[in-house]
Amino acid sequence: MGVSKTEMFTDSQNEIALFAKAFGHPARVAILQYLFKLNACVCGDLVSEIGLAQPTISQHLKELKHLGLIKGNVEGTSVCYCIDTDNWTKMKKLISGFLDQDISKENCC
Amino acid sequence: MGVSKTEMFTDSQNEIALFAKAFGHPARVAILQYLFKLNACVCGDLVSEIGLAQPTISQHLKELKHLGLIKGNVEGTSVCYCIDTDNWTKMKKLISGFLDQDISKENCC
DNA sequence: AATATTAATCGTAATATTGCAATGAACAAA
DNA sequence: TTTGTTCATTGCAATATTACGATTAATATT
Numbered sequence: 371m372g373v374s375k376t377e378m379f380t381d382s383q384n385e386i387a388l389f390a391k392a393f394g395h396p397a398r399v400a401i402l403q404y405l406f407k408l409n410a411c412v413c414g415d416l417v418s419e420i421g422l423a424q425p426t427i428s429q430h431l432k433e434l435k436h437l438g439l440i441k442g443n444v445e446g447t448s449v450c451y452c453i454d455t456d457n458w459t460k461m462k463k464l465i466s467g468f469l470d471q472d473i474s475k476e477n478c479c
Numbered sequence: 480m481g482v483s484k485t486e487m488f489t490d491s492q493n494e495i496a497l498f499a500k501a502f503g504h505p506a507r508v509a510i511l512q513y514l515f516k517l518n519a520c521v522c523g524d525l526v527s528e529i530g531l532a533q534p535t536i537s538q539h540l541k542e543l544k545h546l547g548l549i550k551g552n553v554e555g556t557s558v559c560y561c562i563d564t565d566n567w568t569k570m571k572k573l574i575s576g577f578l579d580q581d582i583s584k585e586n587c588c
Numbered sequence: 589a590a591t592a593t594t595a596a597t598c599g600t601a602a603t604a605t606t607g608c609a610a611t612g613a614a615c616a617a618a
Numbered sequence: 619t620t621t622g623t624t625c626a627t628t629g630c631a632a633t634a635t636t637a638c639g640a641t642t643a644a645t646a647t648t
Binding site: 589590591592593594595596597598599600601602603604605606607608609610611612613614615616617618 | 619620621622623624625626627628629630631632633634635636637638639640641642643644645646647648
Binding site: 480481482483504506531532533534535538539553555556557 | 631632633634635636637638639640644645646
């Protein structure tokens with residue numbers, strides 16, 4: 371059906387999945403890495419840096435912004451994007467908690 | 480188009496995205512958490528634990544197995560799944576490296 | 589052998605995602 | 619005011635994902 375049955379899962383599970391989905395596309399991974407690299411804001415040179423069309427980049431930015439991972443400031447005709455460090459830290463804790471589950475005991479397979 | 484232009488991104492970016500996509504659905508998050516919780520293997524009680532139909536769970540398991548995050552052992556009529564700890568550790572390092580990018584310097588937004 | 593149990597696979601429907609051309613909105617510069 | 623620049627939005631096509639009923643394959647049990 372293409373639709374996830376979110377009501378059968380916990381809030382935590384759904385939230386982990388939502389953030390993970392944000393990283394589930396290489397373009398968004400690249401955008402975030404580029405924003406980290408420049409540290410300061412970035413405008414539309416993401417379009418030339420990454421090879422996708424402007425509407426496509428804009429759409430990915432919108433998703434990341436909606437999740438709160440980035441912020442955008444209008445500056446004249448250009449828009450300056452950067453990482454939302456507070457939310458990034460929160461997200462990082464959530465995902466890390468999931469990744470750091472205990473795997474010390476022996477498995478049977 | 481629904482198809483990602485993976486050729487424009489680095490191997491690392493594509494790999495991060497692939498693993499992240501695995502966690503991008505709450506059912507797979509739930510499956511992995513359950514496998515961690517029981518530590519030992521699990522068979523098809525994932526179906527009753529999580530509320531989805533058997534073919535749906537089977538499909539999610541297939542994806543996780545294909546990525547190498549879990550292993551499956553046939554035991555009689557049932558199949559025993561568990562975390563592939565080696566690959567989990569590798570994946571964790573990759574994702575952690577992405578999440579732990581430096582955010583110490585001040586942003587402009 | 590006949591039946592039951594468990595899980596994979598197939599086929600299909602519904603929805604989501606990705607990507608871009610075309611267009612629009614906001615502002616700057618001339 | 620006109621023109622150019624930058625980015626968002628709209629609309630659409632192609633593909634991917636999610637879910638499940640029906641079936642199949644493999645093994646256990648009787």
